[in-house]
Amino acid sequence: MSILATTPESQAFGLKAKIYDDDLQSHGYVAKHTKDLAVNPEAYLAFEALISAITQNMDVRRYELITLAAAQALGSAHCRLAHGLKALRAIDEEELVQIARDYHNAGLSPAEVAMMEYAERLSTDAVAMTDTDTLELRDHGFTDREILDITLAAAARNFMSRTLQAIAAEVDVPTKLSPQLRAALLTPLAQYGAAAKPRHRDA
Incomplete structure (x- = not known):
């Protein structure tokens, strides 16, 4: 706390x-x-x-996919839950559950998978990244502006997630999240050593 x-x-x-x-x-x-x-x-x-x-030229779906990938890599329960709820504005729950569990096997386009992998890489080992990483995004059809915006969105999530973790902010669980979606959002965090235990919050 x-x-x-x-x-x-x-x-x-x-x-x-x-x-x-x-x-x-x-x-x-x-x-x-x-x-x-x-x-x-x-x-x-x-x-x-x-x-x-950052998002003025980015649709909600893309921003939330980037955010969920970065938050997963950071082990951030705060941002996975908050943006799991926000993602429902652009992604139906059935698809979002699959994405949250394993975006590699959720029927996403190759470009979306590459984008989420990039966000994860930035969030775990940015110092090892090279132009090969950005060229991969370009190979999937992203423009230079889109590549920069993807990078900025993932980096911004690092700023927020790490801030909340560092100050030991309490994790709120939005009551509008179904139990199935909540579990799908949180389960992958175990592999990243996420220790925060969410507190259920009544709306």
Whole structure:
């Protein structure tokens, strides 16, 4: 559990109140990790602005696939669960369960698999990456702008996931996730040594 002293919802004002309200509108409650990050509301909003800039030419499906792959490689229960829910905006649950369990055998296109492998590689051993990695994306038809945006999206997930892990933020389980999808999202994390135990949160 994070040691950070957070602001209760009833006492939030200004930027913190806006951040809390965004969570309420999206999830029906303010996530514990949102309260932790809102200790520095300017940084939180700057991150949101960065994601907006990265995804302005990227569809939701692509962004969420990249995010789920990076979060899996990082062993991030926080981001796997949060973005598992968000991914339902663009991917039906049956397909998403298969992707979450093993995206290599989920019927994805070769380009999508290559993109997710790239996000995993960036998240586990970026120092060993070479132009061979980016050329592989180009061979699958991605433009230079798309390659950069894929890289930025995966790198941004590293920033957020590692921040939440470092401050020991409590993991909220969105109640809108079905038990089947929740299990599919969390089970692969075992191979990466994820230790965070989710706390169920009622909406």
